[in-house]
Amino acid sequence: MSLLDVRDLSVVFQRRGERPFTAVDKVSFSVEPGQTVGLVGESGCGKSVTSLAIMGLLPQRGNKVTGEVLFEGANLLELRPDDMRDRRGRDIGMIFQDPLSSLNPVIPIGVQVAEVLERHQGMDRRKALREARQLLDAVGIPDPERRLKEYPHQISGGMRQRALIAIALACKPRLLIADEPTTALDVTIQAQILTLLKQLVDETGTALIMITHDLGVVAGLCDTVNVLYGGKVVERAARxxxxxxxxxxxxxxxxxxxxxxxxxxxxxxxxxxxxxxxxxxxxxxxxxxxxxxxxxxxxxxxxxxxxxxxxxxxxxxxxxxxxxxxxx
Amino acid sequence: MTERTEPLVELRDVKVHFPIKSGLLVDRTVGYVYAVDGVSLSINAGETYGLVGESGCGKSTLGRGLLRLVEPTDGEIVFDGIDVRSLKGESLRRARRRMQMIFQDPLSSLDPRQSVESLLIEGLKAHGLADDKAATGKRLRETLEAVGLPASALRKYPHEFSGGQRQRIGIARALVLNPELIVADEPVSALDVSIQAQVLNLLEDLQNERGLTYLIIAHDLAVVRHIADTVGVMYLGGLVEEASSDDLYREPMHPYTRALMSAVPVPDPLVEDRRERILLAGDLPSPTNPPAGCRFHTRCPWAQPTRCADERPALRDVLGGHRVACHYAEEIAAGRIRPHEVEPELVRPDDGGAPGDTGELIPTP
Known part of the structure; x- marks a missing residue:
């Protein structure tokens, strides 16, 4: 059985008084355990909406999601919101494009990493913070002890993205979704982050869905590549x-x-x-x-x-x- | 490309420093951002000079400083024999017709309430070139045709166009004044890849037809390599390497350029699987407090004790026009110095900005 099996996933955005817009149109693909799968396409091709639909992060109203998202056989689209919350962060982690807007600006980094461990693994704050320190160390953040107490604006963009990766991998999820994780970064920092991702995926055996517009990123990373155009998969092939x-x-x-x-x-x-x-x-x-x-x-x-x-x-x-x- | 001729633009030791102010009642200058710190380069007429570097290296500030959109702190800017820094008022305004700019984000650099016609005619009016109505109309249509837009675009507004078309309007606005120099700041980075190629081809065609001189500022090395004749690489306010596009990509000599080029992903799995990355440790240091000596020594895998930290290397000619600012460029190229591990140094985005305000706020979770 595949780790993730997306079948005929469609997302239609509806607004009153406007024609419905099909952002994702019957997209099917699957991810095997430990595999790295790329979703490639230009802006508006539906790659990000696909990932948000898988994670159940689309807004409650104004859209219709149909099809099946089978994660180890269970359809994520039919889960109750509470059950989905249990899985998010534990079974499936996600990294977003802009680390500054996906981190909470008024909460220290350490607490944001520890939060996930407290929520999913029932650790107390003290133990979770100790674990968070190790996670920050593992993603290559220098002086992690001090970083724990700092706020997102106090660290650089590359470090923020590392912190986000630490949060996503805190509970050792079986699937990681990375939505343009390096687009906001400079090339030398991008190389650092991609090397880190590759290394972590190899070490932990986590499957990875890499969403990007950059064919160069895909060429070095993905086992299978899905090319999207206008909301549909137009080509799928081994790298x-x-x-x-x-x-x-x-x-x-x-x-x-x-x-x-x-x-x-x-x-x-x-x-x-x-x-x-x-x-x-x-x-x-x-x-x-x-x-x-x-x-x-x-x-x-x-x-x-x-x-x-x-x-x-x-x-x-x-x-x-x-x-x-x-x-x- | 045209033959090598006289340099159209010459920069000599240009500096742009921004003061950091502090205080409520009295403006106290507590430090400077050394955005551009001593850059000398020349651009030949009819050529394309590509300026690359990562964010915060000062490449955009240099481009703006050249047009005096920001005021340079020091140095000399010569455009076609005119000392640009000494120009004032009317003479500066007239000189600006000859040097135009294309911005990165076409949506925010085009006034949403102006039609394309009004956007294009504004510059002509400012320079008194719109007196003859029929001739002006003809000029606008010709310019639009040159950038590949229909004449019907004149009555439309920026929001009615796609990103690539908007960038064409931005190019048309620069072009309509018939400039000699165009400074393009990240002209394609806001566009999708399939559209990037269209705009790059357009820029090349326009140069061939009109003999334009370009200064193209971009972070994408592949784009710059494609379009530029000469490439300059900037790091923390200074030029670290300059060479013809082919030379630079064939044999990058500065450690930073080598790292930068090895970091660019190539859309070819065969290349990606084989290549060795030079991973730089840490982040770009803050331009408010640049490292002493060679600016790159804190991250350089080839840095040698004391000299790199003590003495700022000058940009020197290494072989036939290939200029490098590195004490050990020849030794590194010959393999006499081996790269070593570098400990990443902490870099804070607000380093030196306001002293003593970081790390002190103890959270109350």
Missing amino acids: HELFARPRHPYTHGLLNSVPRLDSVRGERLHAIRGSVADNIPWTEGCAFAPRCNYVVDACLEGAPPLEPTATGGDLRCNNPVPVEVTVP
Whole structure:
């Protein structure tokens, strides 16, 4: 059994007087114990909403979540709020993009780490603080004894993100969801945090869902990569397969459009034309069709199905990029 | 790219220091933020100079200082033979037509209540270039066409456009005055990757058509490598390395540049699996209280006893135009000095700001 099995997850935002907006459209993927899975896409592709839906953190009103999120066989979407609270932080940890706004500014770091241990493991404050000290040490925060008493504004952005990782991993969850954990950080700090995440995931055997827009981050970290576009998974492949032979025109276009540090200089970038504003609804065809160089008539006749490929992945495309056309 | 010609812009030992004020009734200066602390560089006409560095290294302040959007504390700025720092009032205003700026966030740098037409015409009016109505209309349409927007965009407002289109409006606003120098501060970092490529291509096309000179400020090394002819790397207010884009990426010589380049993730699992990261310990020290000697010595894996901590290395020419500010650049390149472990030092975001206010507040949980 998979650790996490997301089946046909949909999130529809509804506002009175406005047309409902489908942010996540029947997304399915699974995570095996100890595996690292990437969710990649640009802003508005539904990657963050997917993670919030899994964690049950979407607002109570204004949206409709359907489908199943099976964590070790239990459907998280059907849990009572109290039961979900027990699992959050204990079974599933989460790291957010902006560490400053996800830490409480008026509570010392130590208490924020200890809180999780008190809540889920029934430790008293003194014992929890001692444990918190060790956790801060484990995530590479220098002088953890003093850090315990300090407030988020007193430490740097990289240290804040480390503190957040300590909180997420305090109860040794079996699954960790990281939503753009390094986007707000400088590259050298990003390298520190990614190395730390990789090391902790290896040591503890925690499964990781990595949500990012940065294909470079995925390339070094994830076992399997799901590429999202317009709320749907358009391509899923093992890491090496995806980067060596991207079959979906969107994935192919993305890989071609990023300037690379190790590429030949002076070459023109192959931009994807248009923007997400040009998308058509999936009911009318492939959302990417208006921007696609490989578009065929069938693309405008309903959403293409997600079908298994010969190399063990999945692909949602009528006219995939030929295997011979590789990324330069 | 154009042939090497006269430098259009020359900076000599430019400093921008911001005073830190304290006190209720009397403004007491308790310290300075040494945002830019002695930078010399020159940009040739028709070329692109890329300035990279992490947040807080002073790259944006330098760009603004060059246009005198912030007042430099010291140093010399020469633009096409004119001493920019000595300009006042009307002459400064007129000089600014020739140097324009593109900002990072197009939504906050475009007035939401001004139509695109009014945004573009504002600069023309300020410089008395909008007298002939027909000619102005033609100029606006041509500018929009150059940045890839339809003429119908003139009557629209910024919120009606997508992020990439807004950045095109920002570029059009700079372009409409026919400047010689464009300073672009993080022109693509607010955009999605698929849109970044469009804007980068546009900037390159415009340079080829109009012979523009760019100063591109960015934190993304891959972007800078792609677009710049010469790259300068900044760390804590100073330039630590400068070389042609190809040289710098082929053989980075300063330890900081090496660490920076090894930290950039490359979208290729084969490269990622093989490469060795130089992980820097700790955070960027505070610019209010920069380390003595070499600014980087507190985090440098190659730092050598005493000299690195005592003497600030000057930017010196190492081989044919490759300038490095490191005492031991040659030794490191030849492998005569091996990297060692570095203990991370504590860095506080408010270091030196107001003394004695950290760590003292005992929480009452």
